[in-house]
Each structure stands twice: as structure tokens, then as C-alpha cells.
Amino acid sequence: MLNRLFCPNQEKVLSTIHRFGRKGLGPFSGVNFFASMATPSLFWEVVGIEAGYQELVEGRFQRLDNRKVGGILQRGGTVLGTARSMEFATPEGQELAASRLQKAGVEGLVVIGGEGSLTGALRLQERGVKVVGIPATIDYDVFATDTAIGVDTALNTALEAIDRIKDTASSHQRAHVVEVMGRRCGYLALMSAIAGGAEVVLIPEFEAKPQEIMRVIRRSWEQGKPHFIVVAAERAPLSAEDIHKYINETEGAFKSRLTVLGYVQRGGSPTAFDRILASRMGTAAVKALSEGQSGIMIELGGRQTEYIPLERVVGQVRPLDADIYEMAEVLAGLPDEI
Ligand code: F6P
Numbered sequence: 001m002l003n004r005l006f007c008p009n010q011e012k013v014l015s016t017i018h019r020f021g022r023k024g025l026g027p028f029s030g031v032n033f034f035a036s037m038a039t040p041s042l043f044w045e046v047v048g049i050e051a052g053y054q055e056l057v058e059g060r061f062q063r064l065d066n067r068k069v070g071g072i073l074q075r076g077g078t079v080l081g082t083a084r085s086m087e088f089a090t091p092e093g094q095e096l097a098a099s100r101l102q103k104a105g106v107e108g109l110v111v112i113g114g115e116g117s118l119t120g121a122l123r124l125q126e127r128g129v130k131v132v133g134i135p136a137t138i139d140y141d142v143f144a145t146d147t148a149i150g151v152d153t154a155l156n157t158a159l160e161a162i163d164r165i166k167d168t169a170s171s172h173q174r175a176h177v178v179e180v181m182g183r184r185c186g187y188l189a190l191m192s193a194i195a196g197g198a199e200v201v202l203i204p205e206f207e208a209k210p211q212e213i214m215r216v217i218r219r220s221w222e223q224g225k226p227h228f229i230v231v232a233a234e235r236a237p238l239s240a241e242d243i244h245k246y247i248n249e250t251e252g253a254f255k256s257r258l259t260v261l262g263y264v265q266r267g268g269s270p271t272a273f274d275r276i277l278a279s280r281m282g283t284a285a286v287k288a289l290s291e292g293q294s295g296i297m298i299e300l301g302g303r304q305t306e307y308i309p310l311e312r313v314v315g316q317v318r319p320l321d322a323d324i325y326e327m328a329e330v331l332a333g334l335p336d337e338i
Contacts, residue, residue, distance in 0.1 A: 142297075157264060158188060202237075
């Protein structure tokens with residue numbers, strides 16, 4: 001029986017393994033839910049770490065008791081905090097982290113985060129740590145799992161913003177370009193564009209030319225549409241800023257305004273879906289550890305939580321569903337000639 005379960009939030013620190021000190025990932029809605037769910041467990045002493053892997057390398061663990069996790073279910077962000085760790089990005093740092101866990105008598109580690117965090121989990125597993133990963137990121141880029149904790153909350157936040165912007169767009173007969181996050185993955189942009197009824201979506205996975213977008217804008221204007229919404233993913237090859245400028249520099253039709261949603265999408269109270277997902281994945285992770293499983297990630301496959309080896313997840317690129325992209329074009333009523 002495990003008696004110590006370690007549940008850091010390592011999203012930001014572990015991303016440095018992948019990206020070596022460039023901008024890291026951050027907190028998202030759902031981590032608190034896991035901490036709060038796991039802590040009152042009757043069978044484990046649960047320890048957490050503030051600032052993720054950096055404090056793991058430094059061996060600073062703290063007990064998570066009911067007082068520490070009380071009243072956090074509905075909060076976004078993470079009570080454990082997050083940070084980058086250049087030290088953990090090195091093999092020596094990973095060795096040190098593994099030995100810290102061993103010395104502290106930690107028998108199971110739950111890593112909650114995106115691609116970078118899960119890469120770190122695999123590195124620890126290779127060093128003998130019993131580890132289970134939980135996919136949690138707003139970016140929808142973790143391979144295999146149907147979804148990750150945080151995606152639904154971020155999507156709903158982006159959608160609410162687009163709905164609100166549309167009100168202004170219609171009143172003023174303007175084009176509005178809305179930039180959403182998602183790192184290398186266009187999922188958040190694509191889904192919020194479909195749900196928000198945007199006319200155009202720009203995502204990293206597909207190229208678009210400004211002239212083509214302008215043709216669609218003119219057509220919409222001629223058809224008497226009261227607004228024109230472009231949703232652009234932050235890493236789309238034709239960026240939100242570029243298309244915004246292009247529209248304003250081109251004569252006729254709508255004038256454009258630009259809104260960058262940015263970190264608004266990373267905060268806020270988690271949706272019911274994310275809370276339940278965090279709860280299910282957390283429960284599955286604890287169960288997996290108690291069964292002696294290690295080196296796996298919990299994934300949502302259809303309606304079930306399942307186990308998948310971390311090495312099948314890490315380093316994989318999640319392909320975007322081209323059918324959904326095509327559906328977005330059909331729903332937007334794009335003209336055939338573009
Ligand atoms: O991975 C989550 C995310 O919000 C991405 O969508 C975004 O590209 C990145 O993190 C921003 O990172 P930082 O907080 O370091 O600016």
C-alpha cells in the first residue's frame with residue numbers, strides 16, 4: 001500500500017525540459033480540483049510542492065491537509081504555484097529530484113500538466129520513480145487523450161469573449177479579429193470559431209492568404225452581414241495582427257478592431273466538465289499507483305479513463321481533425337472560389 005502520494009503542479013517547470021528556458025506553461029483551471037480531491041484520501045499521506053520541479057529538486061515537500069485544500073474547488077490557477085526549473089531540465093537535476101523523492105519516502109508521484117510536464121514524468125520514471133501523468137493544459141496538444149483538464153474552461157472563456165465582441169461588431173458593422181491561445185495547436189481557435197459563429201478561423205495547421213480573407217470580407221459586406229469575426233490562433237502563420245492591419249489598410253468593406261484574449265483564457269472558475277474530468281483522472285491516477293502501475297498517463301478514451309504508456313505520448317504531435325476545419329468553413333458560408 002502506498003503511504004505517500006506526491007502531487008506537484010509542474011506544468012511550468014517541466015515545460016523547460018522541452019523548450020529550454022523559453023516561455024513556460026502556466027496554471028490552468030483544474031489543478032486545484034485534483035489537490036482537493038486527493039488530499040482527504042484515507043489511505044495516503046499527500047504531499048505537494050510549491051513551484052513544481054524546482055522545489056522537487058530542492059527537496060522541499062509540504063503536507064497537503066484538509067485545511068490547506070479547503071475551499072479551492074472552484075478556483076482557477078493553482079494553490080501550489082508554478083515556476084520554471086532550469087536545473088530539472090538537466091539529467092543531474094532529474095537524478096537529484098528522483099533521489100529527493102526516494103529519501104522522503106514518496107512512493108508515488110502524480111504529474112499534472114501538458115507535454116513538457118509529461119516529458120519530465122517520463123524522465124523520472126526512467127530513474128525509478130513510480131509516476132502517473134494526468135494531461136492538463138488549455139492547448140489540446142497532448143497526444144492520445146480525447147481531452148485534457150483545462151481545455152473546456154478555456155474554450156468556454158474564449159467563446160464568451162467572442163459572443164460579447166460580436167455584439168459590438170454588429171452594432172458598429174466592423175470586422176473584429178480575436179486572438180486566442182493554444183501554442184502550436186489550433187483547437188481552441190477552431191472550436192471557439194465554430195461555436196461563436198466566426199466567419200474565418202486562422203490556425204497554425206493551415207495556411208491562409210490575406211487576399212483570400214479580404215475577398216470573404218467583401219462578400220459578407222455585400223451580402224449585408226452586420227459583422228465579420230476572425231478568430232486567429234496565437235501561432236497562425238497569418239497572425240491576428242497581420243490580418244487586422246491588412247483589413248484596415250485595404251479600401252472598402254469593414255474596418256477592423258483587434259482583441260488579444262491572452263491570459264484571460266487561463267484563469268477563472270473551472271467548468272463542471274473540467275471539475276469532473278479532474279476528479280475522474282485524479283481518481284484513476286491514485287488507483288493506478290495503488291495497482292503498482294507506473295510510467296503511464298491517464299487518458300480519456302470515449303467515456304472511459306484508460307492508461308497509456310508515457311513513452312507513447314511524449315514527443316508526439318497531435319493532429320488536428322481536418323474534417324472539423326472543413327466543417328468550420330461550411331458553417332461560415334465561405335464562397336467556393338477561395
Ligand atoms: O500552454 C498554455 C499557454 O497558455 C499557451 O497557450 C501559451 O502559448 C503559453 O502557455 C504562454 O506561456 P507563458 O505563460 O509562459 O507566457
